[in-house]
Amino acid sequence: MSLLNISCKQATYLISKKEQRKIGLFDRLTLRLHLGICSLCRRFEKQTGFIIKQAKHTHTEEKLSEEVKEKIVGSISKL
Numbered sequence: 001m002s003l004l005n006i007s008c009k010q011a012t013y014l015i016s017k018k019e020q021r022k023i024g025l026f027d028r029l030t031l032r033l034h035l036g037i038c039s040l041c042r043r044f045e046k047q048t049g050f051i052i053k054q055a056k057h058t059h060t061e062e063k064l065s066e067e068v069k070e071k072i073v074g075s076i077s078k079l
């Protein structure tokens with residue numbers, strides 16, 4: 001089962017990949033399993049989704065959104 005047991009760092013990476021629609025079925029499954037047990041990453045997923053939505057809505061602030069996203073990934077990776 002260790003194959004499905006991913007770290008928060010991997011999970012946040014998969015979440016950003018998922019937002020860019022670059023995630024495979026297996027990654028999707030492992031991410032789902034991790035989100036089932038980790039509230040931190042669930043919160044990160046919500047925030048990322050919100051940021052992506054905002055970026056799509058405004059179109060112009062995409063660079064800033066990337067920076068914000070990386071900041072969030074960085075802060076979670078340090079935990």
Ligand SMILES: [Zn+2]
Binds near residue numbers: 008038039040
């Ligand atoms: Zn996690």
